[in-house]
Amino acid sequence: SYELTQPPSVSVSPGQTARITCSGDALPKQYAYWYQQKPGQAPVVVMYKDTERPSGIPERFSGSSSGTTVTLTISGAQAEDEADYYCQSADSSVVFGGGTKLTVL
């Protein structure tokens, strides 16, 4: 199994662009997925297959991939985007990153 590494925290002011990274050796070969989790709630997928946004997820959420790093970008972050974000990938096993707490203030 392998690891996915995320920064523990990211802070932005409302309206700014938030970028959350996820690094792992298998990412050039496997897709990454991103989940948003608010306190006391189940995770919700906000990005799949590196760059695909599920229906119902605001357009300000986007994803990108370069080598061993994938990035979730929130353009014009809003207070409601404050949450924990987890990346996930899978080969023979499912792996989650350690999570990033996004603060919007």
Place this chain on the structure above:
Amino acid sequence: QLQLQESGPGLVKPSETLSLTCTVSGGSISSSTYYWGWIRQPPGKGLEWIESINYSGSTYYNPSLKSRVTISVDTSKSQFSLRLSSVTAADTAVYFCARHLISATVKYFDYWGQGALVTVSS
């Protein structure tokens, strides 16, 4: 709209077996496209995948937990279940069940239950 709901005891004694059931409604548990998985989250910590199963009983498992985990499916009741043996305080967590989309290129969880807190304590 697909819904998943976890159920089971919220308190388990050390060395005993944790048992949880997930009931699926609003969709078929027998679809060949999907597996059905368990993920846990210790208080204040990150997500850990446990294991996933499909309608025919094929499983996709986390090697680090496999020796203690038994997962099963009952399509007649639209349920799948988790048993985790020899629990310790480290197994205290919110346990989520989720639909696990698995294909040749895609592997992620698209619908989640609300989660069930299980505390291991005497």
